[in-house]
Amino acid sequence: MSDFPDLRYFPIWSCFCNLFLKLTHYLKINLFHILWKRTFRLSVDTLNFSFVFCLEFVIHLQVVSFPVVQLHMNRTAMRASQKDFENAVNQVKLLKKDPGNEVKLKLYALYKQATEGPCDMPKPGVFDLINKAKWDAWNTLGTLPKETARQNYVDLVSSLSSSLESSSQVEPGTDRKSTAYETLMVTSEDGITKITLNRPAKKNAINIEMYHEIMRALKAASKDDSSITVLTGNGDYYSSGNDLTNFTDIPPGGVEEKAKNSAILLREFVGCFIDFPKPLIAMVNGPAVGISVTILGLFDAVYASDRATFHTPFSHLGQSPEGCSSYTFLKIMGPAKATEMLVFGKKLTAGEACAQGLVTEVFPDSTFQKEVWTRLKAFAKLPPNAMRISKEVIRNREKEKLHAVNAEECSVLQERWLSDECMNAVVNFLSRKSNL
Ligand SMILES: CCCCCCCCCC/C=C/CC(=O)SCCNC(=O)CCNC(=O)[C@H](O)C(C)(C)COP(=O)(O)OP(=O)(O)OC[C@H]1O[C@@H](n2cnc3c(N)ncnc32)[C@H](O)[C@@H]1OP(=O)(O)O
DSSP states (O other): OOOSSOGGGHHHHHHHHHHHHHHHHHHHHTHHHHHHSOHHHHHHHHHHHHHHHHHHHHHIIIIIIHHHHHHHHHHHHHHHHHHHHHHHHHHHHHOSSOOOHHHHHHHHHHHHHHHHOSOOSOOOOTTOHHHHHHHHHHHTTTTOOHHHHHHHHHHHHHHHHHHHHHHHOOOTTSOHHHHSOSSEEEEEETTEEEEEEOOGGGTTOBOHHHHHHHHHHHHHHHHSSOSEEEEEESSSOSBOOBOGGGGGOOOTTOHHHHHHHHHHHHHHHHHHHHHOOSOEEEEEOSOEETHHHHGGGGSSEEEEETTOEEEOOTTTTTOOOOTTHHHHHHHHHHHHHHHHHHTTOOOEEHHHHHHTTSOSEEEOTTTHHHHHHHHHHHHHTSOHHHHHHHHHHHHHHHHHHHHHHHHHHHHHHHHHTTSHHHHHHHHHHHTTSOOO
């Protein structure tokens, strides 16, 4: 909505009013002279008047109008800063790289200060780690004015965007393939694209960045010239499943917004496995937990080391099955065995998983790599179009059903993530009270 009167035109109006007043004043006091004096005298008066008027006009412009122009400019700047703030809030949602918990807490605090003012929430309990950290961050801003918080937020996001952009830039001449992923190693040779989960220090837990990178790698693999794609883990674990610190990264919109966005992300993530067009093979090199197990039901073959275990502790975590496992596991192993895994959280050995049809074949850990790669290289020599079409025939019959199951599982989980059962389980893990 535009302001009325518009301050931008104030100096002009003001000068014209001034001119009008001066003119009438001049006419009034000089009426007698205008009527009776000679033309020469009149001209001098007119010159005098013109000079005085111009001087006053300039003084008026400088003294009276300048502060008004300044005022208007300040107001415009403040309006721009509100717009910048909204842009910055949107920019944060689009950040591809995780800026780290410290920065996220800072962003949270500045957002709250900018939108709600000083922290007036009751202090959360000591065990409510996540909310306490957020409360502390907000509270330390004290009585910082909203406008300053808004400006600090905008500055922080802009420094963040430029540092993250520059760190993700690839040096000219370097091999893009090796630098394009932060959480994965992706190689392609002999007709096989290998995607390796690469956070061994965190047991290959899948953080938000890794979800995105796996989707990106799968999309690239579906279009590259390889005939088959392999997923495996670096280090002693295949994957410990969802990175539980994903729960600590709460955006300014709160935990509900986080749960909603996570459900969208999870649906898209699982959707990539449902739709993957080439043979997709898992090389389960070690223990697998949570979502890294459930999506195995969407692979075309699963080879496991005898060190591998398969664990879906959803009830322990206050969660429910995903990855279409509520459908695929029942089909693969029947309801009794699927319930044991998905509801009671029974951990299977590689041998048990193979007996129940989730795993194609188990190998001694000492010969696992060699034996599996021999098989994979032989598969990669088969006619790629025939393999693709055969997969399509098998998968197409199920695709619609799988997408519907995926959507339902995600919407149930969206609610579960907000439950006390889930929150307590996550806090317990993060405060290291329990390992599964
Ligand atoms: C508000 C809604 C937000 C939702 C966002 C989610 C979006 C998508 C969700 C999809 C749903 C998926 C469901 C699941 O995957 S459930 C399974 C989750 N995983 C777990 O519960 C495993 C937890 N980890 C463990 O129990 C143990 O770490 C372990 C795997 C049994 C290994 O134990 P071990 O003693 O050998 O090793 P450490 O515990 O010392 O681990 C070494 C370091 O790795 C870190 N780690 C391991 N696993 C995870 C994990 N899942 N998340 C985060 N971090 C993990 C561990 O903390 C150690 O790190 P440190 O050295 O820095 O302490």
